[in-house]
Amino acid sequence: MKEFAMIIVGAVLVNNYVLSKFLGICPFLGVSKKLDSAFGMSLAVIFVMTLATAVTWPIQRGILDPNGLRYLQTVVFILVIAALVQLIETAMKKYLPALHQALGIYLPLITTNCAVLGVTILNIDENYTYAQSIVNAIGSGLGFMLAMVLFSGVRSRVEAAGDRIPKAFQGIPITLVAAAIVSVSFMGFSGIVDGLFK
Amino acid sequence: MTIVLPVAIVGGIGLIASVILVIAAKVMAMPADELFDKIRGELPGANCGACGYAGCDDYAKAVAHSGAKTNLCVPGGASVTAAVSAAMGVAAESAEAKYAVVHCSGNCYATDAIMDYEGKQSCAACNFFYQGKGSCSHGCLGYGDCIAVCQYGAISIVDGIAVIDKGLCVGCGMCAKACPNHLIEVIPASSTVYVGCSSHDKGAFTRKVCKNGCIGCKKCEKSCEVGAITVTDNLAHIDPEKCINCGTCVENCPTHAIVTCASRCEAANGKAS
Numbered sequence: 230m231k232e233f234a235m236i237i238v239g240a241v242l243v244n245n246y247v248l249s250k251f252l253g254i255c256p257f258l259g260v261s262k263k264l265d266s267a268f269g270m271s272l273a274v275i276f277v278m279t280l281a282t283a284v285t286w287p288i289q290r291g292i293l294d295p296n297g298l299r300y301l302q303t304v305v306f307i308l309v310i311a312a313l314v315q316l317i318e319t320a321m322k323k324y325l326p327a328l329h330q331a332l333g334i335y336l337p338l339i340t341t342n343c344a345v346l347g348v349t350i351l352n353i354d355e356n357y358t359y360a361q362s363i364v365n366a367i368g369s370g371l372g373f374m375l376a377m378v379l380f381s382g383v384r385s386r387v388e389a390a391g392d393r394i395p396k397a398f399q400g401i402p403i404t405l406v407a408a409a410i411v412s413v414s415f416m417g418f419s420g421i422v423d424g425l426f427k
Numbered sequence: 428m429t430i431v432l433p434v435a436i437v438g439g440i441g442l443i444a445s446v447i448l449v450i451a452a453k454v455m456a457m458p459a460d461e462l463f464d465k466i467r468g469e470l471p472g473a474n475c476g477a478c479g480y481a482g483c484d485d486y487a488k489a490v491a492h493s494g495a496k497t498n499l500c501v502p503g504g505a506s507v508t509a510a511v512s513a514a515m516g517v518a519a520e521s522a523e524a525k526y527a528v529v530h531c532s533g534n535c536y537a538t539d540a541i542m543d544y545e546g547k548q549s550c551a552a553c554n555f556f557y558q559g560k561g562s563c564s565h566g567c568l569g570y571g572d573c574i575a576v577c578q579y580g581a582i583s584i585v586d587g588i589a590v591i592d593k594g595l596c597v598g599c600g601m602c603a604k605a606c607p608n609h610l611i612e613v614i615p616a617s618s619t620v621y622v623g624c625s626s627h628d629k630g631a632f633t634r635k636v637c638k639n640g641c642i643g644c645k646k647c648e649k650s651c652e653v654g655a656i657t658v659t660d661n662l663a664h665i666d667p668e669k670c671i672n673c674g675t676c677v678e679n680c681p682t683h684a685i686v687t688c689a690s691r692c693e694a695a696n697g698k699a700s
Binding site: 304305315322324 | 437
């Protein structure tokens with residue numbers, strides 16, 4: 230159990246995919262304007278990450294590794310993730326049309342989202358077992374959610390400042406500056422895992 | 428033979444994924460949106476955005492569900508308007524055909540360059556560099572950023588400036604967005620006379636840098652019988668609503684800054700043939 234807890238805390242706080250590894254920046258900046266769509270997007274990412282790991286890990290260990298085809302990793306993983314996202318979109322359109330409407334263009338963007346691909350590939354690189362990989366995927370997704378929700382809060386304050394922001398900084402520039410500061414704050418978590426689980 | 432296994436594995440995974448997707452699409456099929464499909468089928472699919480929506484899909488959705496007007500598709504013109512209106516079951520409002528014109532006549536015979544620009548060969552890049560290579564900072568730079576975005580092959584560079592073939596132009600306005608100097612304007616097809624200059628510089632300066640520039644002398648304004656021309660900030664502007672294409676201003680313009688699209692199109696066709 231301690232091992233899983235370490236993985237989760239590490240994935241959420243220390244190696245946060247958005248704020249420490251800088252993966253998945255597109256949805257981080259694109260969907261974080263509103264809290265509810267940020268939350269919905271994060272749920273979709275958690276779901277896709279977990280499912281993608283659940284599918285890609287066996288493919289890697291069962292098919293690619295025994296045949297010495299590690300180099301196919303990226304291609305095969307993207308193929309599988311793309312199909313998965315498509316599947317989820319079809320299902321979402323049917324059962325959760327409101328969420329589908331809210332996510333709009335960002336759901337297909339998960340297809341080529343480097344955070345999702347990153348989780349699946351890093352799970353292999355870290356030599357995690359199947360269970361560890363799944364836990365790491367969930368933790369990474371939770372970390373993504375934490376970053377999104379935090380940042381949507383920061384952003385709503387930035388939006389509220391309105392015209393008090395210098396004109397040259399309005400819009401994307403101030404958002405990027407805010408993102409950088411939020412990211413710096415996460416550097417404070419480095420080393421926390423070793424301290425917590427001594 | 429080493430290639431067979433990887434190909435088989437990737438192909439197999441792809442096949443399995445596609446089978447699952449097909450099954451999912453069948454099982455979770457949504458009732459098809461017939462109205463949307465019908466309208467989308469009529470639209471040209473250029474995704475130019477001239478209608479003001481994000482693309483043909485977006486426009487079709489707006490027509491089908493939010494009551495957008497049926498006559499907004501500029502490239503499709505009257506035929507698409509009629510088809511979309513028929514699909515919606517409303518009377519067709521006429522869609523006015525439009526085409527784009529370049530408000531610059533500063534070709535290589537009329538104006539000079541002030542430098543040999545050897546940077547990235549694009550108008551936008553050149554324009555960032557000391558407002559472009561031309562002695563007139565408002566003029567056409569001739570690197571063809573407009574040509575790159577034109578999906579209809581209507582634009583060519585003739586003697587160093589962009590010329591638009593009215594016959595091929597559908598009036599989508601993509602070029603107008605691409606031009607860093609905002610020289611291109613989309614005007615009604617019925618309007619054949621336009622000002623071939625965009626320079627707001629003082630007349631004396633314009634005269635010095637370009638033979639074909641508008642010097643703001645107001646001769647056209649005075650000679651126009653229907654009052655369609657106004658000169659503001661040293662530049663003539665023709666109101667297409669009022670203009671009757673009589674050609675008086677073309678004759679009276681001392682610098683030939685007012686041009687007809689016929690003369691320009693001839694130049695474009697001459698280049699093409």
